[in-house]
Ligand SMILES: Nc1ncnc2c1ncn2[C@@H]1O[C@H](COP(=O)(O)OP(=O)(O)O)[C@@H](O)[C@H]1O
């Protein structure tokens with residue numbers, strides 16, 4: 001079986017700004033992968049390429065054995081099947097939400113897919129319940145809090161039950177309770193056939209959301225490993241700008257070493 005996604009030597013530029021520089025990776029169906037890297041390392045650009053919202057200027061991107069190119073996506077049948085299987089939740093929910101009510105927002109994709117009315121109603125209600133936003137169904141999305149908007153954006157994608165979920169910084173800007181709700185949701189897919197690819201710079205969540213971590217650095221994959229392997233590699237994390245060393249003292253001795261900051265504990 002070919003990998004679900006296979007990228008070879010992919011380059012992508014925004015005009016003359018290089019964002020991906022010779023990036024290669026393979027992701028199997030059912031894998032839960034975290035993309036970690038400092039700001040500007042290329043995480044969001046990579047997710048947009050995986051969602052076929054933009055296309056490699058060099059190198060190849062394959063999905064399930066098919067090249068993901070502008071030509072393939074111009075084929076309605078391929079595009080329809082691809083959009084049914086793969087969904088991206090943007091970092092900023094304001095980019096994603098445009099309907100007058102939460103209900104309309106979550107019903108939008110199923111209606112586009114021309115599901116029967118009763119099925120749409122049932123799926124939308126179930127998804128609103130699952131995401132804990134049933135009480136918001138008649139509210140306009142743009143008037144919700146950041147955490148509520150995020151849950152609506154997730155619901156608007158989960159409602160069609162995609163095979164592949166691409167998440168861009170799903171927990172950034174959320175309060176701790178909303179963060180753990182989103183993490184629980186990602187965890188619920190563990191062991192199923194769903195593929196979940198999450199971009200984050202929050203190292204403290206990767207063990208919960210991923211079985212494999214890819215470290216991005218300046219538009220390439222600098223390392224790949226289990227969360228435990230990657231988190232133990234302090235030199236790598238320091239170089240990738242994911243931890244920083246700062247000076248402090250233990251037992252009267254001042255020294256500096258890299259830290260992972262987590263809200264629950266501060267370990268050495
Ligand atoms: N719309 C854009 N126009 C120009 N440059 C961009 C745009 N989006 C991202 N970039 C640049 O591409 C590089 C990768 O950015 P991005 O993929 O957003 O990284 P990350 O998500 O890891 O922060 C950065 O140098 C960034 O400045």
Ligand SMILES: [Mg+2]
Pocket residue numbers: 043044045091168
């Ligand atoms: Mg980003």
